[in-house]
Amino acid sequence: xxxxxxxxWTRAEALKLMSRRAARLGLIVSAMLGLxxxxxxxxxxxxxxxxxxSSLVDWLGLRLEPTEGQLAALRxxxxxxxxxxxxxLSASSFAGEYRNHTLREDLLRPVPRTAVLSAKWFxxxxxxxLSVAACWLTSAVLGTCLFGLEGQWTTLSLGYLATIASEATxxxxxxxxxxxxxxxxxxxxxxxxxxxxxxxTGWALGIANAVLSSSMSENLGVDEPTIWLLQTAHRWLPxxxxxxxxxxxxxxxxxxxxxxxxxxxxxxxxxxSARRFGRTDVP
Numbered sequence: 203x204x205x206x207x208x209x210x211w212t213r214a215e216a217l218k219l220m221s222r223r224a225a226r227l228g229l230i231v232s233a234m235l236g237l238x239x240x241x242x243x244x245x246x247x248x249x250x251x252x253x254x255x256s257s258l259v260d261w262l263g264l265r266l267e268p269t270e271g272q273l274a275a276l277r278x279x280x281x282x283x284x285x286x287x288x289x290x291l292s293a294s295s296f297a298g299e300y301r302n303h304t305l306r307e308d309l310l311r312p313v314p315r316t317a318v319l320s321a322k323w324f325x326x327x328x329x330x331x332l333s334v335a336a337c338w339l340t341s342a343v344l345g346t347c348l349f350g351l352e353g354q355w356t357t358l359s360l361g362y363l364a365t366i367a368s369e370a371t372x373x374x375x376x377x378x379x380x381x382x383x384x385x386x387x388x389x390x391x392x393x394x395x396x397x398x399x400x401x402x403t404g405w406a407l408g409i410a411n412a413v414l415s416s417s418m419s420e421n422l423g424v425d426e427p428t429i430w431l432l433q434t435a436h437r438w439l440p441x442x443x444x445x446x447x448x449x450x451x452x453x454x455x456x457x458x459x460x461x462x463x464x465x466x467x468x469x470x471x472x473x474x475s476a477r478r479f480g481r482t483d484v485p
Contacts, residue, residue: 208317208324215325219291225329228287232279232333236340239275240268240348268345269353273451275341276361280368280447284333288369291329292376293389295322300384306484316476319377326373331366338362361450364461368444371464375440378471381478400441407436438463 219225296319299305308318338359345353379396380389411433436442443463449456 207313208321211313211317211321212324212328215295215321216328219295219325219329222291222294224287224290224294228284228291228329229333229336231287232284233336233340235279235283236272236275236337236342237344238278239273239341240271240345242274243271243345244348267353268342268349268351269355269358271345271349272338272341272353272358273361275337276358276365276447276450279337280365280445285369285372285444287333288326288330288372289376289390289393290386292326292373293380293386293393295326295380296377297380297384297386297389300484301386303485309484315479319381319472319475319479323370323374323377326377327366327370330369330373334362334366334369357450361447364447364449367461367464368446371440371467372444374468374471374475378475378478381475381482384482397441400439404436404439404441407432407439411436434459440464440467443467 296305299308309315376389376393379392380386383389383392437457437459440463443460446457446460446464448454449460
């Protein structure tokens with residue numbers, strides 16, 4: 203299949219995706235959260251509240267800059283609402299069409315099945331990019347109107363770009379689960395269970411790393427290679443990698459392991475999805 207044909211299939215899948223009410227609702231929610239972020243910063247500045255003898259703004263480390271509103275909007279967006287939409291749309295894109303017997307129409311033409319999956323994933327990535335752009339634009343415009351033009355625009359923009367990468371990985375993972383389970387509810391439940399296990403594992407490794415990084419490690423008799431292994435495993439967890447955008451915040455470094463973990467997750471999901479879909483009977 204040529205690149206031009208893949209572009210045409212991706213365009214068709216993108217139009218099909220945007221015809222879904224959930225896709226349009228997700229874009230609206232992302233844009234609205236972009237407005238909420240700057241308003242929360244403004245509201246915090248207006249509160250006459252002291253914490254530990256400091257104003258609420260100083261205690262939270264907020265600056266009256268548009269990028270602070272953008273960061274607040276990004277954190278709200280990525281907390282759960284938009285990842286949930288990504289999982290929902292990804293599951294519906296394959297499992298929903300499989301159950302509705304409309305997936306067969308894509309296979310009537312002489313195209314590889316991998317091209318069908320690739321077009322669906324690229325369409326989901328385009329939707330993710332649109333939702334991220336909507337949040338960035340509304341938060342930037344309102345933040346500029348409220349606080350001016352000063353701020354760390356480049357750093358925050360990198361955080362929004364990293365969000366596209368993380369949610370593209372999440373879409374690939376959701377598509378892979380949908381190919382195996384072929385049911386939207388089962389896919390969502392499976393994703394949430396996997397997410398919960400990964401998050402709990404991340405918490406456990408984080409606590410272990412915090413304990414072992416202190417003076418208690420000597421009392422526990424843990425050697426350096428074990429500490430390094432636990433720290434490395436924590437950074438490579440998929441749940442941690444999907445929060446790679448957090449490097450745009452102050453005092454939090456960008457970690458190359460997060461992006462490498464996303465690349466590995468993408469490769470594994472693509473391979474598993476292609477093999478499973480190649481052996482699946484489509485009614």
